Amino acid sequence: MxxxxxxxxxxxxxxxxxxxxxxxxxxxxxxxxxxxxxxxxxxxxxxxxxxxxxxxxxxxxxxxxxxxxxxxxxxxxxxxxxxxxxxxxxxxxxxxxxxxxxxxxxxxxKRHKPLVRAARHAAFKTVFPHQNRMKWVGRGLRFYQKSGLRAAAHATGAMKLFPKHLRDMEKILPDAAGRGVVEQIGDRHPAKGEKIATVALFRGCIMDVLFTDTNIHTVDLLTAAGFEVVIPREQNCCGALHAHSGEAEGARELARRNIQTFKAAGVDYIVSNAGGCGAILSEYDHLLHEDPQWRDDAVWFAERVVDISDLLVRFGRKLDFGRDDAAGGTEPVRITYQDSCHLRNVMRSSDAPRKLMRQVEGAQYVEMTGADRCCGSAGIYNITQPAMAGQILDHKMEHAEATQASYLLTSNPGCLLQMKHGIEEHGLSGRMEAVHIVDFLHERLNK
Ligand code: SF4
Ligand code: SF4
Incomplete structure (x- = not known):
């Protein structure tokens, strides 16, 4: 100057x-x-x-x-x-x-408006970091779904007070179990046959509230393939939502707590069944690389993280997916797959799920054009950026419909909800169902 x-x-x-x-x-x-x-x-x-x-x-x-x-x-x-x-x-x-x-x-x-600030505080500081509070959210959701409140909200038009994209997501929410995987089946499960390794299940917060059955099925697949499974009770949210939403310190705090919990379990692998969670878990070493007290333990943790499909394909005993009383019996069924972006681009796992799907008897796997392209879910992107998310989803569903598949499989809860929403929006219900790959494989597992 x-x-x-x-x-x-x-x-x-x-x-x-x-x-x-x-x-x-x-x-x-x-x-x-x-x-x-x-x-x-x-x-x-x-x-x-x-x-x-x-x-x-x-x-x-x-x-x-x-x-x-x-x-x-x-x-x-x-x-x-x-x-x-x-x-x-x-x-x-x-x-x-x-x-x-x-x-x-x-x-x-940023200086958010009071309402936004309160919502962020509730989500990032009050609810997600505490597994017991997530359970209360699950129980509250179950009450809403089962008590008649949901029906009343729809019948009275109260849902119209919410923006369309939130109403759409509410419609496709699965029934919450109200009890997580540990409450339902306990925290330790021996391997069937000779043990290959001991693994810890990362149960996830959304997964354990909305997709508890998928967690239970994950344990079944792992034990059948020769893994002893422990589910550390004190684990908490992975921190992905925090990290992607500009709450890096919140993500680091959650990472420290998870590392402490899983280290105490002393396991060979840490298994995730949700691409979004698995990706950040596998990057705890980066998240804590400037923290001298946690750096080494973060490396220990990150090296052990693996997605269930990869673990089954690389180290598990080969499973028999030829059960003939699964839905549709032995009738040939056409299936396709939407990659979880973070599973594919961060954990670099795209072959293993496809290998498993091809092992299912009577299932014809069809590759969907653009399966490697994001579906628009992207954490809470479909809520914060509904216009772009909707545009991306429209193209995705055109490709999904072209496969003529009866099942659209995914490896992440956000993608799964987005695919369910896409199927509804595009009038494909009855012709196509979105299912987590673990649930699909579990239904066809010959035990
Ligand atoms: S691929 Fe993209 S991000 Fe990478 S160097 Fe080229 S322009 Fe930059
Ligand atoms: S939206 Fe584009 S820039 Fe952003 S992470 Fe995906 S590929 Fe990269």
Missing amino acids: ANGQTQPMNPLTEKLRLRLDEDQLTNCMRCGFCLPACPTFAETGLEAESPRGRIALMKAVTDGLMAPDQAFEDQMNHCLGCRACEPACPAGVKYGQLIEQARDAIEDH
Whole structure:
């Protein structure tokens, strides 16, 4: 400045400079190989809606070439966080880390309206971090579903007070069990036959409230394949929702508690049946890499995390999926699969689920066009960005319908709910059912 005074730095710029990994920003060589993999770029054709464009925006802000305005924040929020850009990148740019760092800085800077602030506080600090409170949410949901309240809410039109996308999600919520996997079957399960290894089940918070049967079926598949299964009671939420929503410290705290719990269990593997949870669990080493007290234990933990499909295919005894009293008996059935983005792009597991599906007697596996492309669920993206999520889902369901499959299988609760919603919206109910891969395999397991 001519008068020798320096301009005060925009406070968000300052936060972004502190959080964003400069090496990752400069690793991007602007080649554009990631563009065809990016769903938001495919939908809009806009450079700013691409991984390269978002990295360029982050770099421009940290270089002081632009101020982080509302348009900048919008671009960061439009990203699905699906990380399909990472396997496509020849320079190995860790885009997932960059977007989480950017969102963490934005969240730290943001002054939400009181209602939003209260909702975030309730979700991220009061409910999700506490498994016992999640159970109360499950019991409350069960009461709502079974007591006639739900029917009354629909009959009286009270549901119309909520936005359409929330009404749609409410419609397809499965019945909550009210009791989690440990309450139903206990916390230790011996292997059938000779034991191969001892594994710990990561039960998940949403999984254990809405998909408790899937957790029970996971235990059955694992024990049948030769694994002793323990389910540590003190485990809590994985922290994925926190990490993706700019609550990095909340995610780190949950990670520390999980590491302590699973280390005490002393197991060979930590098994997840939800791609979104498994991905962040497998990255606890990165999440805590700046914490000298937890760094080594975080590496111990992350090295043991594996998705159930991978564990069964790589180390388990081969299972017989030829049960003839499963739905449809031995009638041939057409099945297809929607990848969980985080299972595919972070845990790099896409072959194992397909191998298992191909082992099912009488099932004809059909690959869906764009199965590797995000379905638009992306954590809470379908709630925060309903327009883009809906557009992405429309294309997904066109491809799903073209497979003429009776079953659309997935490996993550968010994707499963999104597929159920897509089937309803596109009039495919009765012709196609969305099912977790574990439930499908379990129903066909010859025990
Ligand atoms: S994470 Fe997904 S939506 Fe975001 S930039 Fe990468 S490919 Fe695009
Ligand atoms: S592929 Fe990697 S290096 Fe190339 S533009 Fe995309 S993020 Fe940058």
